[in-house]
Amino acid sequence: MSQVARDELEILGLSPAERSRQGLDAEDVTDALTAVLRHGTAEQKEFVGCTFPAMSLANQMVEPDETHPVVFRDCTFEGPLELTGMHLKMPVVFENCTFDALDAAGAWFEDDFEVRESAVRGAVNGFEARFVRDARFPDTTFEAPVDFDEATFGDDTSFNGARFANVARFRAATFNGKSNELDDNASFEGASFAAEAEFTQATFGHVDFRDATVSGDASFREAAFDGDADCSGMTFEGAAAFDEVTVDGDLNLEGATFGEEASFEGCELRGGARSLEDDVRLVEAVFEGPVTFASSRVRGVNATDATFGDEASFESWQATGDVWFEDADFDGQALFTEAHFDDDVSFVGARFHEAVAFRGAEFRGATARVQANARFDDARFEATADFTAASFTAASFEGTAFARTVDFTDSRFEEASRFRLEPTTNETYVDFTGASIKEGTITQPESAWVRYDFTNASLGSVSLSAVVDADRKQLLDYFRFCNTEFNEFDGYEFDFAAHTGYLDRNSWVLHEFDENRSDPEYAVPMDPEHVETTYLRAKTAASAAGQMKPAGEFRVKRQQHARRKYIDIARDSTTDLGTRLLNAGRAVENAFLGLTCGHGMRLARIVAVFLLFPMIPAMLYAFGGPMFLTGAEQLSSVGELATADGRATLYENIHFSYITFLTIGYGVLSPTGALARLLAGLEVYVNVILSGLVLYGLIKRSEI
Template identity: 40%
Template sequence: MTPEERRHNDITPQDLQAALISELAAETNDKKEFIGAHIPHLDLDYIDIETDNQYPIDFRHTTIEDGISAAHARFEERVDLRNSTVGGFHSPNCAFEDGLLASKTVFTDVVTLSDTDFNGDMIDFANATFEQSLTCEEITASVDVSFKNAEFNGCVSFDGALLTEQASTIDDNIIFDDAIFHDTASFKHTSFYYTSFQDVRFHDTASFKHATANGTIRLHGSRFHADVDFDELHCQEDISFSNVIFDGKASFRGVSISGGADVLADDLSLTNARFNDEATFERGTFGFTNAEGAEFNTCVNFRRSTFTDDVAFCDVTFANTADFDEVIFDGDVAFTDSTFNGDAVFRGAEFNGGTNYLESDAVFTDVIFNDVANFSDTNIVSIEFSKTEFQSTVDFTNAEITDTVIIQTPTFTDDSYLDFTDATIEEGTITQPKRGWGYFDFTRATIGDVSLTAADPADRRELLDYFRFCDTTFDAFDFSQHLEYLDRNDWILHRFVQPETEFSPALEFTPARIEKTYLKAKSSASAQSNLKAAGEFRVKRQQYAKRKFAQIATDSAEPIRTRIKNGLRTIENSFLELSCGYGLRLYRITAVFILFPLVAAILFAFGGPLFETGAGQTSLSQLVTDTGGGGTRILLLNIYFSYITFLTIGYGGIGPLGLGARFLAATLVYLNVILAGLFIYSLIKRSEI
């Protein structure tokens, strides 16, 4: 009957209620069909419907104006509300033991299903419309659940819901595909199994905080128009955000995504996802991660997260700061064809690699760094920058590369400055490009078997000018690759062409620091039996030691004793440099050994009574005008006397007469011992080189 017919026949709503309940409870009823009925209100609180015939309770195409109330009720048979219009649905602590069908149903008032148990076949709200709020808090569903194409105009809450596995499930058993949430959606502490939110629209805030998933979650093609919160989400299988658009802030703090056993599938997929506001993945734990084609149009934060498997950030755009501070990469990581338009922060990160997915544990191929790239304090096994464009500073201070660093065919613009201060590099290759230079700072760094080269062979003539060595430790560094450069540039290792942009090295060049640099270079060259380089670096070390001593000696702030001691060291160092080039200049000590007595002979011959010897004295005018050769004879006798005295032969035919001559003769004997020793020392060193 229509409502008008009931009123005409004096049938009250109470009569209708009593008749309907009687029909539901009747054991002999073959069918419980109320298709197309118009019911003012359905009060089923605390009812227990259990009959032997197990026929579904069929309310299809019905209109229940004031809704259904079924608090603490129990339905052994399936309840079917498909294609109906229901004012509201209030059924907390209810039990649907054979499912609930409500596809294409319109709920015009509040729907409350909290603490309800669903069993049997499925819960079907596909294409349903909820005009007011929907509350499904702490429901338990061990059946398939479908809200496909559902439209939620009020706030929705599934907080604490337990959506568990069904044994017959082949694919997703919880489906929200193509649903529309116009108001807030909350899934806090919800437990999902295989769940699909594909092509869903969230027009207001959504929260999945502290949710868990024992099966795969798919959100392909969905869009979050407002903020979304996935904090502390724990997913035992895979989760996919491919082609998802986040217009509001997206928070994934403390997320744990373990991934499934299928190694071919991504544990976390962000492929072609677009983040139009801040995205935070701080302190998360992720398995195999694929972010190919993703766009982060503002800041993204992965700080202190852990990637337990391989990571692929290919063709990714980072429009603002990308923060990977203290991230642990336990698999290989690839940033290929990606662009960092803001700061790229990898400070304190660990690139452990080890899966052999890539040749290097961290690969940056065809990557563009438009702003600062920060790799300070990182711990890296091996890292490769191939065809990478650096447009600003690259910070590797305190980084430790335990295996290999490769920088090949890079592009440097705007005087790119790569700071390796206090870094350690075991081995690798750094190649300067054909056009432009990168400025590398190895202040206090430790570099091992690292090959420094240039793409253009002609650039090798000035190659080392763009590498700053100050207090650098050379551990197995091969200087033999740079002998041509060093020999051409007088073995100057510390020369550095500073970039035109702002440059603030950790240590300024001082004589003491330069001396220490050459000492370390000399020790490394000696360890590799490169005696030529070791010898030349020894000379440079002594030259800057002399400058250091002189600097201390002229410093009025130093104690007088210290100044005197360093002044004497300066004199000693200068003598060794002039006489034999610190033992490395054989030609110099040879010249000194041969010519020094000649200097003394000139004093003997032309120095006046103070330097007079038994050979007599003459003058330059006499030497020129004396046609009899007397002046020449005197000069030659004095030369003879000087050399036999220097060589300690001393036949006795000629002796010193003046006080200066006697002192000079003694000095000749003394210097013979010193210079002879230096000559032999230089001869040995020369033969070694």
Template identity: 45%
Template sequence: MTDGGDGSHGRGAVGAPGAAADGDAGDGLGPATEVLRLSPGERAERGIGDETVREAFLTVVREGDADAKDLRGVELPAIDLDRLTVEGADRHPVDLRGATIESLSARFATIRLPVRLDDATVGDVTLDEAHVEEAILADGATVTGELEAFETEFAGDVEFEGATFEGRFDVDESTFANDVTFDAATFRGPVEARAAEFYGDSNLLDDNTSFTGAAFESDADFRQTGFGFTHFERATFAGEANFQEARFDGDAEFDEAVFEGFADFDEARFDGDTGFADVTFAGDADFRGATFSGRERALDEDVTFARSTFAGDADFRHARFRFVTFAEVDFEGVTHFEEAEFDADATFVGARFAAEADFDEARFREDADFSGVEFAARAVFRGAEFTGGANFLEDDLTFEGAHFAADADFHDAEITSANFVDTAFGGEIDFSGARFSERIDFEASQVEGDAWVDFTRAKIVTGRITQPAENWVRYDLTLASLGDVDLVAIAEGDHRRLLDFFRFCRTEFTEFDGHEFDFSGHREYLDRNAWAIHEFHEPPDADPDYELEMTPEVVETTYLKAKQSAAAVGDMKVAGEFRVKRQQYSRAKNLEVVRDGSAATWTRVKNLGRATENYFLGVTCGHGMRPIRIGFAFVLAPLLYVPFYAFGGGPFRTAAGQLSVAAALSPEGLATLFDVARFSYISYTTIGYGFLGPEGRIAEVLAASEAYLSVVLSALLVYALVKRSEM
């Protein structure tokens, strides 16, 4: 290096020392170290300028030994190291602990010596595009101005534990290749670390970067920043915390952190185990599109938000999780999990959602546990998929003990097996179109009012639906597909009124092979309630909006499907009773056509015939279900003709004779009545012995009609007996 006329050095490398003019290098450092150790006032008295101080500093750095570089407590003016390569005769650090430095600038510089700034006070620090190859140790330091380190490379450890940064802290696009510590540091100005890289020393420790207990009093911007193993436990973010598209390749710990402003983790990627336990999000939190991949189950969970509080809106739309827990989390704002994907177990046990919780089209590929969750507002799980598979829980989805204070929407949800035992509902309960491919265990109670579960178009293969001891809810199974599902009541005595709270309307009972619904256990109720299943007991002021209008055709189809279900399980008694109900509504359907003035005349005539036939079969043999009735009719039918033959006069006269009504009870009258009755039975049974016959024209017609009636009634009797034998 060349000395200037004023004693200054020209720009160049501060490298290995050359030979000194007199004595060894150490002998020539006395004046330099003395200059550095003078106070600013003493320098002024001696006429020592800032440039001379700077050159003395460079001399000590270049040529000094450990003692010479011990500059603790010195007061220095602005130090300019821009574009210099700073290296010394040995590896001893430049010790500036407790020093006061007006400012420090090393733009485009290469620093190959460790620097200690513990408890030092520095004004502006500028390290843009510098290469810092050794450690910077500055625990407890205070930077009163701005720290700028754009695209700076830090190859050694960087320690600012307990440091204070009063101005802007800018490390955009910088690289920290070794361990970084800002534990308990205070950042009073904004922090800018966009696209920086904090990767530590080849992951030898599990805390390559640590901001534990740090206080960010303004905005903190870590967008697109890369981290290795990172700690932000107990950190406080007073302004906006922006981690958009940040990458955490190692474990990331934010436990007990406080985000007082907006916390933005949009599209962030967490490839290690991640902790957000006991965190307070005082403002909105955005994790849209974030990915939590975890690391080979190093923790019980790949990511935990246990016991955290989201005071504002929480947005996890399109986020992707492995094993995650939100146990006992308090969501006070609107919560969004639309189209989120849970590739491993998801636990929400004891969580509380004070505002709307939206899991629309979320995907749960292993067990999902919502036990004891409180939904104070609307909960939406439309189109969500709960496919299970891990079998860690007995059920792939459980809401056991959950409390839905408002509407619960599971429309079109796909669920393998589910547990809703001891679940309370306070609003509309929509499971319309939901599919339970294996089983369901459902025990719901109503919080208040008149809750009812909408299972319209749902598909339930197996399981159990239980009514609790009190606060029963109603179940609408219109157009649903019901398999081997047991309907039970907790209290044994309540079983007799169970079907008052279930409504079947065009419900499929035989869709799932080997899993047909069985009405056999409800015979007592059905017998008492005339085998009605298409309506449930309504409170006086209820006006539910049913899926289908209760037309005779709809009700007829309902009982046809119920009959097929009973026949499929071999219960012909129940099948027959449902067949009778179906015929009743079939007759009503035909009469509707008869009353329809817009229908074609022939159509109306045909339907009138069908209705008449239906009515006749119902009255005579109960559509095959009343053999005793048709038996009595078959035996007693000839007696209906006796009054006409006995008292009708000439046109009704038979060979058995006639009599007056007054003489009917006399011996001769009774004998005549017996002969008339005998004639009627002979005609009815077509025995025709020949000594008794009709004499009047009308008597001949009646005798012939008796023969026809006997054929009809005997056929109906055989039909009813056969149907009865099938039961």
């Protein structure tokens, strides 16, 4: 070793006071350090307990004779250490050191660079710095702002346990590193950020933020993660922004806490290739403020036991893998409007304390006969639930508790779906207006039944039942059908025959149910025209399915409500007179058919009318006076029936009436009175009508 090198070592080992006495300034110290960096041995490059003044190695290229690491242990840098634009080709380690400030803007470190368990009191400027190999800052405290904007970290990077007391910026920084599942190439595990942490547009491979804490706002906007991002146990006390983030690996936020607003809008969370790990893991994560995943595209998501303390928005997001929100807790409004679920979805045991909306959501999972692809079993909805225009492959709502209105208006269920809802209040009401349910089951619970409205809905092979068999006799009290289609799906018919027992007891009424709301609002007015259409569709569907008794009974109901429609038109003063008269005639005709033969469905009634009608003119013939006189003579009073002759006269008049009615012929008997002749002709006319009605009833009866 040369004498110059010994002098340089002595300069570096002097205290500030000793250097002052010898007239040595900061430039002398800098020159001595540069000489040692370039030509020193391994032992000479180790500095312990040294104190350095402000030094500038800016824009220098330091290429050593031998690439031994330079180690500063327990050293103090009393002035700023300026490494701006420096090109250093050896490992550097600072251990338990204290810095006044550190400026490495544009510096180029070709070997390992490490600042361990140290403290930097002033600002750190690493703008556009390049760390070709490992860069490590574990357990280091940064008391002033830190700027690593556009810095490049070429290999493993560690800020584990680091403490950032002021703003920390890594905007557009690049953490290249090697993708290594066992040793993340960028790690901030246990780090704490007392102010803002900015990683906007940063690029990561695998990164580890486990148990890190950010007290200020955190921004990862437009950041790109080429590998896994492990943020489990992380705490965000301020707002957290992950908008338009791209993660090619798995994103782990298990047990993370978000104290204020969290935003994941427009993200691409693609998930790794490992099928046994969650692509996005939110298990037991806590979102105390509003959170949005709106317009994001994700693979699989596991949010089991997650807590959403404020509004949670998943609007227009698309999940291409399995999604679990099992036992999740939504304290605020939950929005899944226009969300797309391409695989299985589970909200089993989830709790929604405020309104929830799945308007226009699509549950596209594959058909599964054993288990539905969209499951809400045992979930609890304490406010309104809106599934308007949602579409399901197959859904399950077994044991789901609803406290308010459930709106399935215009929703679609393509395969077998199951509903067994558990109302928690008397206001529970399920609106299936315009919905389409191809097949499935709707089961009423053991108590506190739910009301279902199927106005304008399309039902296929949907089974209605109750948990308690004895309750089935009142089952349809809680189902309302109006303008409902029952045969839209080929091969999937609604089975009215399964409910004939109830329908017989309830006069085959479909369009009403046990209404629990004081001012119900329906999609169509409950006027005779819509009610008539309801029974026409029910009759057509039942007839096509070969369910003839229901078809006949619904035909009767249709005619009854058609008569009310005709009467309303006839009473409408704004309608022209011809139309009013035409509908008045229809109403009379309808009433006559209903009264006589029940529109063909009351055979016993028309047979009875046919058999007994001649008794009416027979009484007129027997007691009506000269105008009703026939060849059978008459009785002057009812008292004459006490005599044999009186009874014989009554019999003759009855005989005359029946042979006239049946057009058998008079023989020795004929009408002589003017009204008798008229009434005899009327009997023949009525016989034609009633005979036709009997035949009509026989035909309809044979169809049942």
